[in-house]
Amino acid sequence: MVSDRIEGLVRDFSTYLRTFQEENPFSGEAxxxxxxxxxxxxxxxxxxxxxxxxxxxxxxxxxxESFGMNQRGARLVSPERFSLALRERSxxxxxxxxxxxxxxxxxxxxxxxxxxxLIDAVGLTETRSRLxxxxxxxxxxLPRLAPPMDRAYxxxxxxxxxxxxxxxxxQFFKLAFPSYAEVAExxxxxxxxxxxxxxxxxKVVDNxxxxxxxxxxxxxxxxLKAVVAKTKELGIYDQIVAASKSRGK
Numbered sequence: 001m002v003s004d005r006i007e008g009l010v011r012d013f014s015t016y017l018r019t020f021q022e023e024n025p026f027s028g029e030a031x032x033x034x035x036x037x038x039x040x041x042x043x044x045x046x047x048x049x050x051x052x053x054x055x056x057x058x059x060x061x062x063x064x065e066s067f068g069m070n071q072r073g074a075r076l077v078s079p080e081r082f083s084l085a086l087r088e089r090s091x092x093x094x095x096x097x098x099x100x101x102x103x104x105x106x107x108x109x110x111x112x113x114x115x116x117x118l119i120d121a122v123g124l125t126e127t128r129s130r131l132x133x134x135x136x137x138x139x140x141x142l143p144r145l146a147p148p149m150d151r152a153y154x155x156x157x158x159x160x161x162x163x164x165x166x167x168x169x170x171q172f173f174k175l176a177f178p179s180y181a182e183v184a185e186x187x188x189x190x191x192x193x194x195x196x197x198x199x200x201x202x203k204v205v206d207n208x209x210x211x212x213x214x215x216x217x218x219x220x221x222x223x224l225k226a227v228v229a230k231t232k233e234l235g236i237y238d239q240i241v242a243a244s245k246s247r248g249k
Contacts (some may be wrong), residue, residue, distance in 0.1 A: 001159050002175070005181055009212050013187045017204070020211035024197065026067075031197060033059070035064040037140050038199045047093045047141050057083045060140050064124075069133045075126045076133065085123050086137070092118050093138075099145045101202050102184035112177045115146060116170055131169040143200030147180050149173070153210045156218040180205050 037059045044050045051057075059084050069076055076082060086093075096114060104111050119134040131149060132240060138146040147154075151162035154176050165172045180202070189204040198204050212218070 002157075002179055005157060005212065006179055007185055009208060010186045013183075013208055014192075016208040016211035017198070018145060018211070019215045020207040021196065021216045023112060023211070025210070025214075026197070028199060029068040030063075033063040034140075034197070034199070037063045038143065039048070041140055041143065046088060047097045050141060051090050051093070057086065060137060063140065064136055067136055069125075069136065074129050075135050077126060082124055083098060086141075089118060089122055092121075093141050093151050096142055096145060099142070100184075101102060101145050101147065101181055101205065102187075102189060104181050104185070108178050108181045110144070111181075112174055115177065116173050119173065120170070129166065129169070131165070135173075139200075139202060143202055145202060147177075147202040147206040149176060149206070153213045154206075156213045157209050180209070183208070 040053070040056045040059055041050055042045070044053055044056060057080065061076065061079055064076060073226075077085065092114070096111070096118075099107075099111055115138070118138060119131055122130070122134050122137070124130065124133045124137055132151065135146060138147040139148040151160075151165050155162055155165050158172070158176050158179060160172055160175075183204070184205050187205075187208075189201045191207075192198055192204045193200060193239060197207055
């Protein structure tokens with residue numbers, strides 16, 4: 001299943017990027033926060049410079065909050081602990097700085113392991129659910145390598161439900177990351193880097209994955225939207241809504 005989806009994504013990569021742009025599920029606030037953090041990262045040039053910048057780390061924390069990362073299921077640690085946790089991983093982050101998602105080749109397994117060790121160790125949340133917050137944070141340090149992942153879209157693309165991912169984050173990541181790397185090596189994502197959400201190689205691939213899920217109704221929100229559209233087409237939407245309200249009384 002995953003290999004078939006990779007083939008489809010590679011074949012019509014530009015189409016899925018357009019779908020993402022048309023059906024982008026993320027807020028304007030999230031884009032503004034992300035863009036600010038990406039801009040700061042480019043100005044700071046290196047991972048070590050970024051880790052040394054209080055302004056960058058504050059902006060990164062705010063960006064994760066705008067992505068919904070400070071809610072009950074994935075509550076972030078305090079800003080002080082957040083900065084300390086990342087700075088303690090300075091050497092690990094710097095060791096990956098020159099790696100690119102579109103050029104890992106035979107080293108993909110080695111890099112997958114290195115990234116997972118970072119995700120597991122960095123401790124940005126109060127819970128054991130670390131993957132989503134960590135990959136979103138690492139992406140802003142390593143925009144050419146680390147794609148931001150989530151349960152809704154990354155999970156849907158590789159056929160894992162949010163419930164299956166919970167408690168199996170390592171296995172999930174070791175399936176998802178090589179899939180992203182294969183896509184990146186085959187589509188030359190750098191040609192699509194530009195305005196809006198297409199801020200780096202890894203983000204371009206992630207955007208196309210979201211677009212693929214949207215276009216094929218793989219994620220829960222897209223499936224619901226498709227069902228609603230179909231009931232309206234059949235002229236039974238109002239009846240279903242009325243029946244649902246009646247049952248709720």
